[in-house]
Amino acid sequence: MARFRLLLPAAVVAAALLVTSCGVTADTTAASVAGDDIPIDDVTALVESPAFAGSTEGTNESTQPGDLARAALQFLIMRQVWVSEAERWDLQIDDSLKSQVGEQLDAQTAQSGQEPLEGRVRELAIEYGTA
Helix, strand or coil, rough: CHHHHHHHHHHHHHHHHHHHHHHHHCCEEEEEEEEEEEEEEHHHHHHHHHHHHHHCCCCCCCCCCCHHHHHHHHHHHHHHHHHHHHHCCCCCCCCCHHHHHHHHHHHHHHCHHHHHHCHHHHHHHHHHCCC
């Protein structure tokens, strides 16, 4: 019984260390602007996008080029600043404006010969342009 009393606290401490050191409890916020978080997943989406990065060759899934990650984060911070300012001034961004910005974005990428933006990267660019 005495041995069990010693083992139980040791097991609890070991479990606590294991839980706090794994990715489940890791912070997923790259930055915060005006109380709104910018998720690391958005930075990763931009860095991995050929339309934003120019190329995804040579990237490792566990690391990202520093200059590219900083550029993506800067873009996302500026996007969040514009969105926050639009909210602060109580400006309404309707779907027709988002659609118009999306069409302009598609036309610009097609004209420049770039790959079209897709998925979350396209959403982020439209939010930036709309705000």
